[in-house]
Amino acid sequence: xxxxxxxxxxxxxxxxxxxxxxxxxxxGALVGVPDDVAVEIDVDEKSxxxxxxxxxxxxxxxxxxxxxxxxxxxxxxxxxxxxxRLVLGRLLYRVVDRLDPAFGGPPADAxxxxxxxxxxxxxxxxxxxxxAGVEAGQGKRRYAFRIRHGFSDAADRAFDQLWHGAGLxxxxxRRICSL
Amino acid sequence: MRKSFPAEDLARDGRFRRxxxxxxxxxxxxxxxxxxxxxxxxxxxxxxxxxxxxxxxHGIFVGEIQALEGAGRTVWDFDDDQAPFALKLDMARQCxxxxxxxxxxxxxxxxxxxxxxxxxxxxxxxxxxxxxxxVLRLTGVNRALEGLAIDVFNTMREFGQACGxxxxxxxxxxxLADEVTHVKMGSDWLRRLTEHxxxxxxRALEFQRVVDKLFSFRGFRGEAEDSPIQLARTFRxxxxxxDAEIDTIAAxxxxxxxxxGWRAPVG
Numbered sequence: 477x478x479x480x481x482x483x484x485x486x487x488x489x490x491x492x493x494x495x496x497x498x499x500x501x502x503x504g505a506l507v508g509v510p511d512d513v514a515v516e517i518d519v520d521e522k523s524x525x526x527x528x529x530x531x532x533x534x535x536x537x538x539x540x541x542x543x544x545x546x547x548x549x550x551x552x553x554x555x556x557x558x559x560x561r562l563v564l565g566r567l568l569y570r571v572v573d574r575l576d577p578a579f580g581g582p583p584a585d586a587x588x589x590x591x592x593x594x595x596x597x598x599x600x601x602x603x604x605x606x607x608a609g610v611e612a613g614q615g616k617r618r619y620a621f622r623i624r625h626g627f628s629d630a631a632d633r634a635f636d637q638l639w640h641g642a643g644l645x646x647x648x649x650r651r652i653c654s655l
Numbered sequence: 656m657r658k659s660f661p662a663e664d665l666a667r668d669g670r671f672r673r674x675x676x677x678x679x680x681x682x683x684x685x686x687x688x689x690x691x692x693x694x695x696x697x698x699x700x701x702x703x704x705x706x707x708x709x710x711x712x713h714g715i716f717v718g719e720i721q722a723l724e725g726a727g728r729t730v731w732d733f734d735d736d737q738a739p740f741a742l743k744l745d746m747a748r749q750c751x752x753x754x755x756x757x758x759x760x761x762x763x764x765x766x767x768x769x770x771x772x773x774x775x776x777x778x779x780x781x782x783x784x785x786x787x788x789x790v791l792r793l794t795g796v797n798r799a800l801e802g803l804a805i806d807v808f809n810t811m812r813e814f815g816q817a818c819g820x821x822x823x824x825x826x827x828x829x830x831l832a833d834e835v836t837h838v839k840m841g842s843d844w845l846r847r848l849t850e851h852x853x854x855x856x857x858r859a860l861e862f863q864r865v866v867d868k869l870f871s872f873r874g875f876r877g878e879a880e881d882s883p884i885q886l887a888r889t890f891r892x893x894x895x896x897x898d899a900e901i902d903t904i905a906a907x908x909x910x911x912x913x914x915x916g917w918r919a920p921v922g
Binding site for chain 2: 488489521522523524525526527543549550551552553590593613614615616617618619620622623624626627
């Protein structure tokens with residue numbers, strides 16, 4: 477996996493492009509991004525917000541990340557390695573899914589519904605939690621899932637299936653969420 | 656035990672991290688946020704709804720701790736000739752409410768997947784509770800701070816209702832009822848303590864206006880469609896706010912939202 481980070485230097489936040497690239501390479505290897513895939517990470521350091529999304533075009537991937545997504549919620553403008561790992565793990569698992577023909581053809585990130593985002597995020601972070609041996613914020617992801625799919629036992633069962641799932645396809649994710 | 660306790664010395668365990676309010680106002684990223692650029696009203700439709708709600712809930716949690724500390728200081732800091740015993744009895748009762756709210760907020764945080772101390776804590780709420788004049792402190796705590804609490808609880812209650820979260824909406828509704836009582840106590844005591852001293856009442860209301868402007872966070876709390884915290888007019892009226900007072904808070908918030916600087920982004 478070839479990683480580049482834009483911008484190469486930061487002035488508004490205490491981020492290090494080299495460290496972000498190293499983390500992305502580490503997480504990419506962990507989740508199984510193929511070696512020939514080029515990943516460009518565009519960080520908008522001007523934004524304290526936390527939106528993050530990815531676009532896959534052939535073997536090229538662009539991750540667009542608002543600076544707040546990598547920011548330590550306890551320390552203003554400081555980088556959070558743990559937080560960045562989770563963001564990268566979530567996005568790169570989705571890249572791995574998109575690159576796998578067996579996964580199926582999900583819409584582009586910009587065209588996903590909020591409910592689909594919540595479901596795919598749960599599936600991605602559940603896998604990352606097991607692979608990396610971290611907790612990965614299951615509680616907050618469950619809450620985000622409930623907001624999109626309802627506060628019900630059925631929604632909780634669907635979340636559990638996604639969080640503990642492996643080898644799912646896009647059709648499986650949609651089926652699990654059709655409560 | 657010393658009186659008039661400074662915000663820097665408030666006790667917290669290792670899970671908490673204090674952020675300086677000044678650092679937020681001086682954040683160099685503020686210059687890139689155009690006037691009016693806010694995260695938007697807290698509704699389930701916001702893409703970052705879960706994160707924003709968790710962050711606001713954590714803010715409520717630390718706010719409850721600081722409100723407890725503020726009301727508690729009023730019980731201790733003033734002699735009976737400065738503040739009537741009955742007022743301090745009301746503050747003691749409020750302490751009990753705030754302690755219960757703190758415990759409810761911890762449990763709500765767990766329900767939403769948030770850890771204690773996950774987000775930085777600023778002490779500006781408590782700082783409004785440090786005025787040496789008991790009447791000004793009362794307006795700072797029981798009208799400005801607790802008034803903000805009414806707005807925040809109502810916003811969270813409506814958010815819980817909109818996304819079908821029965822736990823959040825139920826808890827916020829009950830805590831909101833307490834906050835109305837706290838503001839009502841502030842309104843009543845302000846009237847009683849300044850009954851024969853209109854100049855002092857005017858100073859207290861001016862102090863409240865200054866604090867309210869700070870608590871509007873440049874339009875983060877207001878009546879604009881994209882203000883994450885909405886002014887809760889009905890509940891404020893129930894708590895003794897006059898329409899003219901509420902209009903002033905709304906107008907100040909709107910005017911302030913056009914200024915450059917920190918506007919408390921969430922999400």
